[in-house]
Amino acid sequence: MTTYLLRDVSPLGEARTDLLLADGVVAAIGTGLEAPADAVEIDGAGLVALPGLVDLHTHLREPGREDAETIATGTRAAALGGFTAVHAMANTTPTQDTAGVVEQVWHLGRRAGWVDVFPVGAVTVGLEGERLAELGAMAESAARVRVFSDDGKCVHDPVVMRRALEYVKAFDGVVAQHAQEPRLTEGSQMHEGVVSAELGLAGWPAVAEEAIVARDVLLAEHVGSRLHVCHLSTAGSVEIVRWAKSRGIDVTAEVTPHHLILTDELARGYDPLFKVNPPLRTQRDVEAVREGLADGTIDIVATDHAPHPREDKDCEWAAAAFGMTGLETALSVVQETMVETGRMTWADVARVLSSAPARIGRVDGQHGRPIAVGEPANLTLVDPAARRVVRPQGQATKSENSPFGGRELPGRVVATFLRGRATVLDGAPVDEEVQR
């Protein structure tokens, strides 16, 4: 295994130092480190070193929709985005609702080798919302599932949700809820507000999210369990989570990069690239989720990377699929919206994109660790001074439904290391190292 000496990097954006990566761990830290004879040196001047990013919410589409993404293409995209671990959502075909399917996903992730893939288990059989899936069997499988979600669909029956919250306590699991009241969102196409009224598109009101978030924090309190709110998108949801945390309720929440920067105004062009679930909201909501992320009400940023092939997006708005890609742009959006606005430091970025998601997913033995001697060498090096124009056709994800095409974003992932092995160097994937 190659030994790497990273010269003059800034861990968490702080004072420059050298990092020696050997035998899968951070072997030494200090200025002017002696390079072992076989070490590959990387000039890290100007680069910020972060713990490898951890995504709690990725759609890898395999099994079933390999035309949109495969575990190999999605995890390669993840490595290029600076990730060393992703949680793969359960809405595959077949659904990830049995030990067999989650083990298959886990094995395919290992074989691909780009990042650690942690399968999310479905809460209910077939995401139907009726009967609990084999939560215990998935938890005890080789995949060691700890995060359960019907994402794409809401666990709307309060009794089923209550049982799921109770059940996962036995193995310290968490239910990650897609908060969407189904009756309030029948046929919904975009955020319900001024723009939907003008465009004549059926609205997805903020209250449909907030009603479920409010119900679920109360259920989590009632049964003393852990709840995670997926892709929180409204100012009201931020308020509810803030209130719940102040009461000591064990709730965590995520926001997506796109909800940190885009608004429903983008629907005016009827371009389905901007059609996503939950929908893009208003500028007021964008401000509220930024504030919630900065003050810790929202714990993490998760991509909700939702690749779709061209035929599912290149059509009229109402017929198009919901979803946007995000693995290769997430860090840049966080840099632009949170770091460059002075709301967060790089240490905060490491928290919301690495240590906190690792902890919520209970993979914090390996991921989201401090950059310290003896810790697994899961690292990403970022050049914050770089700028680039996003070209969806040039990305590693198999799908081109990025909402950021043609947009200039700051920051570039220069290198990613998974247990000391380079998956990305000079901003390019290192296929040979990964295949070794």
Ligand SMILES: NC(=O)N[C@@H](CC(=O)O)C(=O)O
């Ligand atoms: N986020 C999305 O817009 N789409 C997700 C599922 C979902 O959450 O609706 C997908 O799997 O495509």
